[in-house]
Structure formats: C-alpha cells, structure tokens
Amino acid sequence: MLKVRKLSVTFRTEQGMVQAVDHVSFDVGEGELLGVVGESGSGKTVSLLAVMGLITDPNAVITGSIQYRGRELVGMKPRDMRALRGKEIAMIFQDPMTALTPVYTIGWQIAEQVLAHEKISKAAAWQRAIDLLAEVNIPNPQEAVHRYPHQLSGGMRQRVVIAMALSCNPALLVADEPTTALDVTVQAQILDLLHKLRRNHGSAIVFITHDMGVMAEIADRMLVMYAGRVVERGTKEELFLQPLHPYTRALLDSIPPLTGEKPKRLRAIPGTPPNLLNRPLGCAFAPRCIERFEKCSAEPALGDGKNAAACFRVSA
Amino acid sequence: MIFSLLQRIGQMLFVMFGISLLVFLIFFATPGADPAARIAGRNASPEVLEAVRKSFGFDQPMYVQYLTMMKKIFITGDLTSFVNRGWKVVPAVMDTIPVTLSLVFGAAILWVVFALIIGIVAAATRGSWIDKILMMLGLIGISMPVYWLGEVMNLLTQSRYHDTWLFSWVPPLGYKNFSDDPKGWFLTLVIPWITLSILYIGLYGRVLRAAIVESLQEDYIRTARAKGLSETRILLRHALRTSLVAFVTLFGLDFGALVGGSALLTEVVFGLQGVGKLTYDALLNLDLPIIMTTVLYASFFVVMANAVVDILYMMLDPRVRTA
Ligand SMILES: Nc1ncnc2c1ncn2[C@@H]1O[C@H](COP(=O)(O)OP(=O)(O)O)[C@@H](O)[C@H]1O
Ligand code: SF4
Ligand SMILES: [Mg+2]
Numbered sequence: 084m085l086k087v088r089k090l091s092v093t094f095r096t097e098q099g100m101v102q103a104v105d106h107v108s109f110d111v112g113e114g115e116l117l118g119v120v121g122e123s124g125s126g127k128t129v130s131l132l133a134v135m136g137l138i139t140d141p142n143a144v145i146t147g148s149i150q151y152r153g154r155e156l157v158g159m160k161p162r163d164m165r166a167l168r169g170k171e172i173a174m175i176f177q178d179p180m181t182a183l184t185p186v187y188t189i190g191w192q193i194a195e196q197v198l199a200h201e202k203i204s205k206a207a208a209w210q211r212a213i214d215l216l217a218e219v220n221i222p223n224p225q226e227a228v229h230r231y232p233h234q235l236s237g238g239m240r241q242r243v244v245i246a247m248a249l250s251c252n253p254a255l256l257v258a259d260e261p262t263t264a265l266d267v268t269v270q271a272q273i274l275d276l277l278h279k280l281r282r283n284h285g286s287a288i289v290f291i292t293h294d295m296g297v298m299a300e301i302a303d304r305m306l307v308m309y310a311g312r313v314v315e316r317g318t319k320e321e322l323f324l325q326p327l328h329p330y331t332r333a334l335l336d337s338i339p340p341l342t343g344e345k346p347k348r349l350r351a352i353p354g355t356p357p358n359l360l361n362r363p364l365g366c367a368f369a370p371r372c373i374e375r376f377e378k379c380s381a382e383p384a385l386g387d388g389k390n391a392a393a394c395f396r397v398s399a
Numbered sequence: 400m401i402f403s404l405l406q407r408i409g410q411m412l413f414v415m416f417g418i419s420l421l422v423f424l425i426f427f428a429t430p431g432a433d434p435a436a437r438i439a440g441r442n443a444s445p446e447v448l449e450a451v452r453k454s455f456g457f458d459q460p461m462y463v464q465y466l467t468m469m470k471k472i473f474i475t476g477d478l479t480s481f482v483n484r485g486w487k488v489v490p491a492v493m494d495t496i497p498v499t500l501s502l503v504f505g506a507a508i509l510w511v512v513f514a515l516i517i518g519i520v521a522a523a524t525r526g527s528w529i530d531k532i533l534m535m536l537g538l539i540g541i542s543m544p545v546y547w548l549g550e551v552m553n554l555l556t557q558s559r560y561h562d563t564w565l566f567s568w569v570p571p572l573g574y575k576n577f578s579d580d581p582k583g584w585f586l587t588l589v590i591p592w593i594t595l596s597i598l599y600i601g602l603y604g605r606v607l608r609a610a611i612v613e614s615l616q617e618d619y620i621r622t623a624r625a626k627g628l629s630e631t632r633i634l635l636r637h638a639l640r641t642s643l644v645a646f647v648t649l650f651g652l653d654f655g656a657l658v659g660g661s662a663l664l665t666e667v668v669f670g671l672q673g674v675g676k677l678t679y680d681a682l683l684n685l686d687l688p689i690i691m692t693t694v695l696y697a698s699f700f701v702v703m704a705n706a707v708v709d710i711l712y713m714m715l716d717p718r719v720r721t722a
Contacts, residue, residue, distance in 0.1 A: 137624055141526075161630075169627030176625075181618035184637050186717060195636075196626040231717040247626070 084287055085111040085134070085255060090147035090157075092129050094140060101359045103129040105311040106147070111255065116281065116288045118302030118319070120295060120334065124356055126311040127291045128177075131257045133157075134289075135174050136164040151255070170200040173248035177260040179240035183232040189216075189243045190228025193250050200251050215246035218283075219276060238269035245276065252284060259291045274300060295338045299323060307331050310357050310367040317390035327392035329374050366394070400720055403713060411706040418698045423465050426691050427455075438687045440482040451481060472692055482686040492677065492692050498574050499673035501584065502665065503657045505592040510599035511650070517600065518607025523634055525612055533604065540601025549594045549668030556590055572670040591669045595662060599653060606649060610642035617641075647711050655704025659697030 092104040104126045111117050119127050132138050133145055136156060149156040151172065156164065176182045183192060193212035194205065201208075209228070216224035219242040232240055241261060248256060258277070262270040278301065281288060292298060298305060298319065305322050307315040307330065315328040326332045333352045354371035357363055365380040366372070372379070378395040385393040427434045435451045436443070443451075452458060456467045471478040476489035521533040556566040569590060575583035614620065615638050623633045663675030674693055681689035713720045 135625060137621060139624070165627045165629065167627070169625060174625040176618065176622060178618060182622045184619040184623065184641065186640055186715070195628070199626060199628050199632075233718045244622070247622075 084113050084152050085289075086148075086150040087130075087134065088148040088150075090130060090133060090149060091145070092126075092133050092138065093144045093146075095142040095144070096360075099360050102362065103311055103359060104133065107308075107311075107313050109306050109313065109316065111287050111289060113254075114281075114285050114287055116290060116301055116303045118298040118305040119289060119291045119308060120298050120305060121293065121308035122334075122352070122356055123293055124359075125308040127293075127308055128259055130308075131174075131259060131289060131291060135168060135172060135257060136161075137168075137174070166200070169196055169253075170251045171253055172255045172257065173251070173253040175241075175244055175248050175256065175258040175261045178264045179237050179244050180264070182244050183240060185232055188229050188231055189235070193228075193243070193247045196247055197250050211250060212246075215250055216243070218249075218280070219243070219246045220272075221246075238265055238272065241265060241269075241273055242276065245273075245280070249280060249284060249286075253286055256286045256288045257291075258288060260293070261290075262297065263292070263294070270297075277301065295334050299338075307334070310362065311359060312367065312393065313385055314368070314394070315392040316385075321390045327390070327397045328368075328394045329372050329396070330368050331392070333371075368394075400713070403720070404710060407706055407709055407713075411702055414702050415699055418702065419469060419695060420465070422691060422695055422698070423468055426687065427464060427468070428461065434687075437685070438481055440685065443481070447481060454479070472695065478688050478692065480686050480688050482684050488688045488692050491689065492674070492696060495672055495674045495677045496696075497577070498671050499658055499660075499662060499666070499675065501574075501577065501588060502591055502595065502662055502671060502673060503654065505588055506595040506599070506657075506662075507650075507654055509592055510596040510603060513596070513600045514603030514607055514646075517604030518611060519634070519639060521604065521608040522611035522615070522638070523630075525608075530608075534608065537601035537605045540597045541605075543597065545594060545598060546664045546668060548597065549591075549665060552590050552594050553668065574671045591665055591671065594668075595657075595665045603646065603649065607642060607646055610645045611638045614638040614641045644712065644716050647715060648708055651704050651708025651711070655701040658704070659700045660693065 087110070088108045090104055090107045091102065094101045094103060107126070107130050109117065119131070121127055129138070134149055134151075134156065136159065138145060145157060147157060151167070154167075156167075183189065187195075190209060190212045193215060194208035197203065197208040197211050198205065203211075212228050213224045216227055221227050221239060221242055232243070235243065241264075245261070261277070262273050265273060274297065277288070277290075280286075290298075290301060302319045304318050305316065306313055307322070307328060309330050315322065315326070315331050317327075322331060323335065326335055330352075337351060352371060357367050357370070363370070364382070366375075366383050369375050369379045374396050376395070381395075383393045383395050385391055391397075435448055435455070435457050438455065439447050439451045456464050459467075468478075472489060476487070478488040480486040480488050480491075517533050517537065521530045524530045553572070556569040557572065560566050561569065568586060570583060570587050573587060575587055577584040611634070615634075620633060620637060623637045628636075658674070660675040660678050662673060663679055665671070666673040666676040667679065674696065678690065678693040678697075680686075681693065
C-alpha cells in the first residue's frame with residue numbers, strides 16, 4: 084500500500100546541507116507492521132514525517148517518490164494531502180505530554196478530527212470520542228471526555244493520542260516511538276493495546292523505535308537505519324536470527340537479556356554516528372565497525388532482495 | 400471554579416481595604432505634618448482650620464478618623480474641598496468617571512480589534528513583506544508619544560485641515576454626554592480614541608504575533624497538522640487560542656491603569672474632563688481631598704481590573720482553573 088523509493092530529505096542550515104534521509108526505499112503491505120529501528124539521529128522521524136507531509140521547515144528539500152495506494156504524495160497539493168492526513172494516514176507521536184492542545188478537553192480534540200473528515204453531527208462525533216476512549220481502555224469514558232490533557236497521566240494521554248489517531252479508521256498508522264517517553268509498565272500496556280487495535284482495525288503500522296526489545300515483540304518486517312540510510316531489511320526472524328549487517332548485530336547485542344541477571348551496563352555501541360554535515364566517504368559505519376576491511380572505503384549498496392544489507396562482508 | 404472565583408473576589412476586597420488604610424495613613428498620619436492645614440490649603444484663616452478639624456474629626460482617635468473619612472467618601476459622599484470653597488468632591492469625581500470610561504472603552508475596542516487583526520495577519524504571513532511592514536508600523540505606533548500625536552491630530556483636524564471635506568465633521572474639543580447627544584459624544588471622541596489606541600495597537604499587535612509564532616512551534620500544532628486540519632483552523636483554534644492568555648493579562652493591566660488615570664495626557668490634549676485631568680488639576684492646587692479620592696478610585700479600579708483578568712485567565716486556561 085505504501086511504496087517509498089529513493090526518498091531523500093536535505094535541510095539547508097547555516098553550517099551547510101544536512102542530508103537527514105538519503106535514498107531510502109521501503110514498502111509497507113496492507114495490514115503489515117513494519118518496524119524501523121536505529122540509533123537516535125538516524126533519520127527515522129524525518130523519513131516518516133516526509134511520508135505524512137509534515138515537514139514544514141522551509142529549508143527542507145524532499146526528493147524521491149512516496150506512493151500511497153497508487154497516489155504520489157511527494158509534491159501533492161496541500162489540500163489533497165490534508166484530506167488524506169488524519170483520515171487514511173494517521174500518526175502517533177513520541178511525547179504524549181506535549182502532543183495535545185492544553186486548552187481543550189480530550190473529547191473536543193478527538194471530535195475535531197472526526198468532524199474535519201466526516202460529514203456527521205457533533206453529537207455523533209462526540210459519541211465516537213467516547214467509544215474510542217473506551218476502546219483504548221480509558222476508565223469511565225463518559226466522564227473522561229470532559230477532561231483536559233493536564234488532568235491525565237502520560238500513559239493516559241498516549242492512549243488519548245492513539246484514540247485520536249484511530250478516530251477515522253486509518254489504513255496506515257505511523258507510530259513514532261510511542262512508548263519511549265513512558266515508564267516500563269505503561270510501555271507494556273501500550274504495546275498490548277496496539278496489538279489489540281491492530282487486530283480490530285486491520286491498519287498497517289509503521290512503528291519507529293530505537294529499542295530492539297520492542298521490535299522483537301511486535302514487528303513483522305524490519306528496516307534498520309543508520310546515518311540517514313537503510314542498512315538492512317528483512318523479516319523480524321531473519322534480522323534477529325541471522326543479522327547480516329554488523330550494525331544490526333551491534334544493536335542486538337545492546338538488548339538486555341530477558342532472563343537472568345541484568346548486566347550493570349548495557350553494551351552500547353562504541354563511538355558515535357557520523358556527522359551528517361560532511362559525511363565521510365565509504366561505509367558510514369566503518370569508523371565503529373569491528374569487521375571493517377579495505378573495501379569499506381567505498382560505498383556499500385543495499386541489494387534489492389527482501390532480505391538485504393548494505394555491507395561488503397555480505398555482498399562481497 | 401465557583402470556589403476559586405469567590406476566593407478571588409474575597410481577596411480583591413481585602414486588598415481594597417488594605418489600600419484604603421494605606422492611603423489614609425499616608426495622607427493623614429504622616430508625622431510632622433498637620434493634615435488639617437494641608438486640607439485647608441495655603442493661607443487658610445484660623446476659622447477655616449478649626450472647621451476642617453471638626454469636620455474630619457482630627458481631635459479624635461485615629462480609627463475614628465479613618466472611619467469618618469471612609470464614611471465621607473463611600474456612604475454620605477459629602478467630602479468637601481476647602482481649596483475650592485465647598486466643592487463636593489465625590490460628585491466631582493463621579494462626573495469625571497463617564498468621561499474617562501468613554502475614552503478608554505472606545506480606545507480599548509479599537510486596539511483589541513486592530514491588534515488581533517495585525518497579530519494574526521502578521522503571524523499567518525510570518526517572514527513575508529506583509530509581516531515586515533505590519534511589524535514596522537507597530538514599532539512606529541509604539542514610539543510616537545501620545546501627547547505629541549494628540550497635538551498633531553488637533554493641528555490637523557481642528558485648524559490646518561478642519562475646513563476640508565476630510566475633517567469638517569470633527570466637532571470642537573470637549574466632551575458631550577452620551578445621554579444628551581449620542582452623535583456628538585461619538586464624534587468628539589473619535590480622534591481621542593484613535594490617538595490613545597495607536598500605541599496599544601502597535602504594542603499588542605507585536606506581542607500577539609510573537610506569542611502566536613511561539614505557539615506554532617509547539618508539539619500540539621504538529622498533532623493538529625497530523626489530524627488533517629486546515630492551516631486557518633490550526634492558526635485560529637490552536638495557536639491563537641493558546642496565545643490569548645498573554646494578551647489578556649497585558650490588557651487587564653493596561654486597561655486598569657488607563658481608567659485609573661493614565662489617560663491623563665490624552666484627556667489634557669483633547670480638553671476632556673476625566674479622572675486624569677481632575678487629578679492633574681488637583682495636584683496643581685494641592686487639593687488634598689480630591690487627590691485622595693482619585694487615588695483611591697484609581698487603585699480600586701486597578702485592583703478590580705486585575706481580579707477580572709484573573710477570572711478571565713481561569714476561563715481561558717484550564718490548568719489555572721484546577722490548580
Ligand atoms: N529541521 C531540521 N533542520 C536541520 N536538521 C534537522 C531538522 N530536523 C531534523 N534534522 C536532523 O536530521 C537528523 C535525523 O533526525 P531524526 O529523523 O529526528 O532522527 P531519529 O528520529 O532517527 O532519532 C538529525 O541529525 C537531525 O539533527
Ligand atoms: S561495509 Fe565494511 S565497514 Fe561497513 S559495515 Fe560492512 S564491514 Fe563494516
Ligand atoms: Mg525520532
């Protein structure tokens with residue numbers, strides 16, 4: 084349903100051009116859950132904001148192609164994009180504390196989205212808000228619709244944001260680190276909720292996270308991003324059982340074990356991601372890669388297969 | 400909500416009491432000064448001095464003096480000016496209130512409407528030449544002294560161009576009662592309204608633009624975009640709505656101060672007998688009872704305006720309501 088080809092997003096800044104997303108290609112099938120994983124700053128958010136048409140920075144240049152059910156989204160008229168956004172493609176953001184407008188009740192904010200896309204009465208939109216709040220397990224929804232965001236906890240607010248995203252039954256849902264800002268028990272509840280909603284609504288989901296542990300629980304297929312590029316793609320099983328790219332392996336090593344004693348410190352990947360301003364020639368991961376060899380001073384390409392990695396150790 | 404409202408009103412009454420006490424002490428209990436001599440005015444005869452002492456109860460304890468004073472101002476209203484030979488102070492102040500209120504209310508409507516338009520248009524076109532021109536005009540408006548602007552207005556509309564088609568409708572300076580002559584009331588006030596509001600239009604337009612542009616950076620605006628709302632709706636219902644808190648706070652303070660006498664310069668330039676003008680004249684004659692009454696009136700008004708702002712604030716921002 085979603086076909087992204089050679090998507091690039093470049094920001095003009097005072098220091099120079101920042102290529103935040105570099106020739107990224109991926110597909111999302113109907114009802115599928117695609118996990119996008121990578122360290123912070125790897126371009127996950129920016130690529131999906133581009134899909135949503137939500138990059139408002141006037142200094143951004145977006146090239147490539149994004150096709151949603153056969154319609155091209157890059158360069159689409161803002162008016163047409165608005166009709167799609169919130170109705171067919173919806174988004175859940177990382178920080179529920181600031182994602183809601185502080186001066187309106189949550190019921191009002193959910194109803195507002197429904198009314199923007201559907202010709203129904205205010206009463207019907209309000210009833211939909213109550214039903215949605217019940218669906219995302221908010222206790223006492225009849226009364227909760229009248230609450231303001233500041234009266235709810237972070238977990239409850241994220242449920243509201245999810246309810247809002249689902250309000251028009253979107254075919255595609257983009258969730259940008261929806262559990263990162265929450266504490267662990269709430270995280271698990273929200274993941275369960277997303278599971279359930281996925282079964283009930285059948286929406287395809289693109290789920291962004293930097294946490295491999297979360298990926299293990301929910302993804303069908305995965306995309307590993309590094310420094311604005313896709314470095315590996317494959318099914319969850321392929322990536323977890325036979326990771327091809329050294330970066331994917333390093334990410335897997337940084338998951339805390341599910342059983343047994345937790346190590347005092349997680350094995351973080353040594354080194355830092357490259358500066359996107361003047362990206363070094365050759366493999367972007369080379370400075371941190373333990374398997375680096377002579378060939379790595381050239382640029383490794385990502386193969387076309389369903390399971391592929393951009394690394395000379397793999398495709399050599 | 401109701402409870403916070405009552406609480407706020409109670410607080411307001413308490414502050415008013417405190418102010419009246421403070422004003423009384425400053426005027427009548429300053430050590431080393433005989434209040435009777437000051438009320439009686441310069442070169443008063445011993446008989447007058449004696450009359451003042453009796454009438455204000457200066458031979459009695461302090462709290463009786465305070466109560467007598469408050470009774471004269473708020474209950475019997477028979478406070479008398481000795482400098483102006485028996486002029487009743489309370490009715491004199493009461494007469495000036497409609498003048499000042501007419502001036503300030505009209506100007507406030509002008510400045511709120513135009514500042515909203517300027518702030519919203521500039522924020523909607525931020526970065527463009529329209530935005531730049533509007534902000535420039537705002538800055539010019541802020542930097543023109545109201546007294547100078549008033550004189551220029553008078554020069555244009557009363558003398559230089561008065562006989563042209565443009566300004567021949569402008570009546571001579573002065574105030575006309577609304578109940579006697581509504582049309583005259585309106586026409587005499589048009590130029591003063593414009594003069595007084597220009598500063599505030601510039602100031603509020605710029606403040607509002609800055610507040611809206613700041614709101615537009617917030618996460619919830621991105622959520623609103625993700626919902627598929629129109630840019631107009633995002634601007635008016637989300638960014639503007641959350642920016643109004645700053646606007647209302649500022650408005651309450653300025654409005655209170657203006658009604659309390661800060662419109663003095665405008666009143667003087669346009670020959671309007673308002674509260675500011677009355678205080679000004681009383682200061683020139685050292686007319687103590689009038690000064691005291693207008694000071695009390697002014698501070699009460701500022702306190703009331705503040706309470707109204709806080710109540711509006713509670714209505715605008717749900718976070719304050721439940722806090
Ligand atoms: N408006 C912008 N201007 C300049 N650089 C930006 C802008 N937005 C994002 N970036 C850069 O793009 C890169 C990718 O960011 P992001 O997609 O948010 O990473 P992730 O979501 O994977 O943590 C970062 O290095 C960030 O600094
Ligand atoms: S291309 Fe070379 S440097 Fe890059 S990940 Fe593969 S082995 Fe490491
Ligand atoms: Mg991100």
